[in-house]
Amino acid sequence: MKSVARCLVALAILVNAATCFAQGLAERVQEHTLKNGMKLLMVERHNSPTVAAWIRFKVGSVDERSDERGLAHLLEHMLFKGTKTLGTRDYAAEKPILDKIEATAQQLMAEKVKREQADPKKIEKLTAELAALEKEAEKYVVKEEFADIYSRNGGSGYNAFTSKDGTTYLINIPANKLELWAAIESDRMQNAVLREFYTERSVVMEERRRSYDAEPEGKLWETFLADAFNAHPNGQPTIGWMSDIENLTRTKAENFLHKYYAPNNAIVAIVGDIDPQKTIALVERYFGAIKPGTPVPPVAVTEPEQSGEKRTEVIGDAEPELMIGYHKPTLPAPDDYVFDVIDMLLTNGRTSRLYKKLVLEQKLVTSVSSFGAPGSRYPNLFIISATPRAPHTVAEVEQAIYQELERLKTEPMTHEELQQILNQLEFEESRQMASNGGLARNLTEYEAIAGTWRYLIEHRQRVAKITPEDVMRVAKQYFTRQNRNVGYLTKAEGGQ
Incomplete structure (x- = not known):
């Protein structure tokens, strides 16, 4: 027991130190921009x-x-x-071979893309030539x-x-x-x-x-x-x-x-x-002397508003899986902060709503999680993923999740739930900043995606201002059938 107590004390010291550091992050981060834009x-x-x-x-x-x-x-x-x-070993000798490899590979691909009209003998000849050139290049x-x-x-x-x-x-x-x-x-x-x-x-x-x-x-x-x-x-x-x-x-x-x-x-x-x-x-x-390249242009395509539920089934030799996704805005849109609250409210920890209901009480699933994906620079999906516990089915789990999402629309988040979320956020932020690599990752990630690393500092402050009414409003706006995407995995024998 003494060793456990010592570990807990050490963890508390680590978290407290990291928390203090996080609070002073605004003064600790130093910025410099090179003339080439780096x-x-x-x-x-x-x-x-x-x-x-x-x-x-x-x-x-x-x-x-x-x-x-x-x-x-x-x-x-x-x-x-x-x-x-x-x-x-010798780039001057290697480069001409690399150029020959590229020329041969392009010829081979141009022939293969003809499909049924392709010349099999030409493909065989070019394939052999490419393999020989690659073998020659290996020695360098x-x-x-x-x-x-x-x-x-x-x-x-x-x-x-x-x-x-x-x-x-x-x-x-x-x-x-x-x-x-x-x-x-x-x-x-x-x-x-x-x-x-x-x-x-x-x-x-x-x-x-x-x-x-x-x-x-x-x-x-x-x-x-x-x-x-x-x-x-x-x-x-x-x-x-x-x-x-x-x-x-x-x-x-x-x-x-x-x-x-x-x-x-x-x-x-x-x-x-x-x-x-x-x-x-x-x-x-x-x-400093490296020349700048072309700025990455924003993606001009906007995803059309979804106008009906989409269902995706994949049949395979695996146990059933379920994913439910809803289109949503990305950071730093105000509603994205509300989704961060919903995420933690639903699946973060043993006291979260979906975990308590589906894992502990109803024993419908072995695991349940939620997250934003597949990227953060452009509007993405809020996804709930669950693994049914046999003999329960994907359909049972799906309906149980919808019941909890409906609760979000009508049952206000309590003050205790919000405080627990803020405590969890503080712990997670502190844990990430405890290592040099964790802090470097967050700085580069949010500078790139949010446009400023200061998102790290502002995030919890913004979350603290979210109200139960915000959560109900966002749940009603986005958790609709026409905005819903459902994906599920069916075991091969069940689909035949």
């Missing part, structure tokens, strides 16, 4: 001699044209492949050189991720290795080489087969989103459809890269054991 956010904290360095590019899959779907995700993979100096490749350099110098958590809204590269490093990070990342920003492009494209195609085509849950998710959005690219999978990936070329990827993955579309957060003025000088020295 935004630098810094927080000096000397808890340990380490630094979290995050680069967020304000370009994601929502910014792709119809013939570019999957590019942002594929580029995330490709930017680990190196530059003109890293990842290669130094695998994972970025990761090896970081690892040898004490780096950890080297990673990247792509979403609808953006692409992020991150690393945790010793504070005295910050210049190494600046040298590597500035080189990557201006000299990236998309070597092994078609090999990596095959890797992504296999990822798609494994995670979506062969997984009923993955197939339900992307089909549900595609059905919910008729016009807006929010409905398209970040990884791309298989035929999208098959038709991506290195030339197309390079154009996308040079256009958007540039300083004017980048937000950098450096959090940890730093001297802000020295950090500004360092970043200016390495990134």
Whole structure:
């Protein structure tokens, strides 16, 4: 029991320290914008001699044209492949082979796209030529050189991720290795080489087969989103459809890269054991001379208002699943803050309404959750996801959820419920800010999506002003049948 008590005391100290830090965040974040448009956010904290360095590019899959779907995700993979100096034994000798690979691959794709009219012998010949060229290019490749350099110098958590809204590269490093990070990342920003492009494209195609085509849950998710959005690219999978990936070329990827993955579309957060003025000088020295690219234009398409319920069924070899989604505005729209309250009111913790009713009392489901998706830059969906508990059915769970949503329209949220939500928000915000990486993530995320990292400070203040009447109004406005999307997974035997 003593060890448990000590853990609780330590946790309380950590949360209190993080809460105090969060309250002073407005004074602690230092901003600097380079002439090329790159935004630098810094927080000096000397808890340990380490630094979290995050680069967020304000370009994601929502910014792709119809013939570019999957590019942002594929580029995330490709930017680990190196530059003109890293990842290669001799770039001058490697480049002509890469050019031949591209020319051959484009010929092969042009023939394949003819489908029934394609020449099988030509396809066979070009396939063999491409394989031989890729084999020849391999002798120049130094695998994972970025990761090896970081690892040898004490780096950890080297990673990247792509979403609808953006692409992020991150690393945790010793504070005295910050210049190494600046040298590597500035080189990557201006000299990236998309070597092994078609090999990596095959890797992504296999990822798609494994995670979506062969997984009923993955197939339900992307089909549900595609059905919910008729016009807006929010409905398209970040990884791309298989035929999208098959038709991506290195030339197309390079154009996308040079256009958007540039300083004017980048937000950098450096959090940890730093001297802000020295950090500004360092970043200016390495990134200041890089030319800006093209600003990412806003998506002009507006999703038409939905005028009737949509239902999506996927039959597969998996247990039943249910998703219910309603179109809603995104941040910083006032109603988005109300949805944050509704989210926590319904599914956050054991005392939340849906958890108490569906999991504890009626034992209809094994789990239930709610969230906004698939992105946050443009109007999205408020989604409730549940897994029925056998022998209960999707239909039973669906009706039980609707009953709770109707309660939101007629039964006011209590003062105690709002206070509990505010307490949970404070705890979660404090937990996220306790680590350098968590704070760097939030700074880059909200600077990119909300237009200012100060959303971190303002969010809980805005939520505190939400009234029971706001919750009932929003529930009545958005939780309607004509605005509803229902997706469910049916076990194969039940659908035959």
